[in-house]
Amino acid sequence: MHKIPESVLVVIHTAELEVLLIERADKPGFWQSVTGSLDAHDEPLIETARRELFEETGIVADGERIRLVDWHLSNIYEIYPTWRHRYAPGVTHNTEHVFSVCVPRDIPVILSPREHLRYAWLPYLEAADRCFSSSNAEAILQLPRHVRND
Structure with a gap:
């Protein structure tokens, strides 16, 4: 079964902007936020x-104390060649939808x-620098703007 080329990125942070x-x-040294593909084409992104x-x-987003925030932001990026075997033949790009959660x-x-x-818990600028994914790093850099709007 091939992965669906649509995924979520969840930036986990504290009120003090630690990420x-x-x-x-599978790639020691590659740091990231939570990511994952849809299990089914009709699975809601928030789910x-x-x-x-x-x-x-192991963090449970209960919708009250721990609430996921949909940034209504999507990134389309090229799937790293090392991971393309997980997708259907010819699939080279993924659409990633950004969320955050304050804990x-x-x-x-x-x-x-x-x-x-x-x-690791890191100040947001340091976390952005450590991410291997440019879209993940960019989302972390946008975190202060989205936290103000929550």
């Missing part, structure tokens, strides 16, 4: 974001060991 980054297990947030960090700094983080090795 949670996670290191990929994809909620599912991926929980699967990758307490002391929230428990439980990583999926098959996906991620470790995590």
